Amino acid sequence: MKTLTYWILWALIVTSCQSKNDQTKNNQSQNQSTQKKEVEEDEQPEYVKAITQDKMKATLRDYCEKLNNEAYEAAIRDNFSPKVGQYIGMRNVTPAQIAAEVNRFLSTKKQVNYQVDLDKLKVKGYLAKVPLSFSWRGYYAKVLLELSFDANYKIAFYKEAKVFDKAVVTFVQREFSESYKGCEPHSNGCVHYTLSYPEIIKAPAYLIDKLPKKPTTYGSPAMGVIHKITSPEAVVDTLHHWFSKHSIGNNWWIEDATSLTETKYLVTVENNSSWFVGQARPETFVQIDHYDKFTGKKIELADLLIDDSLEDFEQVAFQTVMGEKEGDETCRDIFYLSNAFRILDAGIQLCYSYAIGLPKPCLPNGYEVIVPYEKFKYIIRKDGLLKDKIR
Incomplete structure (x- = not known):
């Protein structure tokens, strides 16, 4: 009887060890498979990686543009995979379900603006990470998106993984x-x-x-x-x-x-x-x-520029306004920089008032003028708010 008991215990020990060995082999096989996939991705030709990034960028750009234009259904329908593993807090959903929730949430907001920092897009195979800034009237935040794309470069996974910044007001x-x-x-x-x-x-x-x-x-x-x-x-x-x-x-x-x-x-x-x-x-x-x-x-405008360069910016602004007529001395004498300006993606937009008693600068193309960063990047402060505009 004791002999039989010993044999049973021995069989259980052998079976357990065999199971552990099988599990170890499976784990090793999975690790090798993952490592092989990563190696294959790393060994992709540079032009393939570039194409992948361009297609991902196109998807993200279209997604944001359509959200900003209040085309919420199209933003999701045109840029998401038929099956989405996660969209923020929603799991295992379809584009139609996501679109319904996005429309419900954003349709009550005003001045909706979504912007991805594509210069900081990091891609590995079909996985990507990119900063996203989004705002509407009364709210602002910046987060790190973790994404995965399907074979057609549509978004199959969308997670706000980290909060960088939130509104203070x-x-x-x-x-x-x-x-x-x-x-x-x-x-x-x-x-x-x-x-x-x-x-x-x-x-x-x-x-x-x-x-x-x-x-x-x-x-x-x-x-x-x-x-x-x-x-x-x-x-x-x-x-x-x-x-x-x-x-x-x-x-x-x-x-x-x-x-x-x-x-x-x-x-x-x-x-x-x-x-x-x-x-x-x-x-x-x-x-x-x-x-x-x-x-x-x-x-102030001067805070965005290197010291003593406001006159240089004014000259660039005047040239931008007048174009081929920049030699017009009469207009140059009455032109001035507006204290009202917007900081846009394309450049600094000077905004002028029109009212009785206010000076009237020569503005042949309206009362809002965009001065592209490219034209004055040489005087942008390297440690200032526009430092990202220096290329």
């Missing part, structure tokens, strides 16, 4: 729009007033005093006395009262919009006002203030 965009007795804005005989501004909910102490406050008076800031009216409804009544006493123009109106946006380094407040109250043509006023996101310091 929380706000709700408030809006008011009213016309006299419900008339159609800009129609003959109609008076209307629209107002939009961010109501700050939360912001760092070093920024809070520099951000827009909830209005206590209404009307356009550039219009003097009408800005002292104490309710938005009263602006409409006041405008109509003035309009009824004057025969100049077919309609009177004021439109006043203030927006707040965040990027990786900046919080930007932009006010655009326009009004028509009987003058020869509508007047416009633009003010744009940029603040360092982490210190609250106001960022």
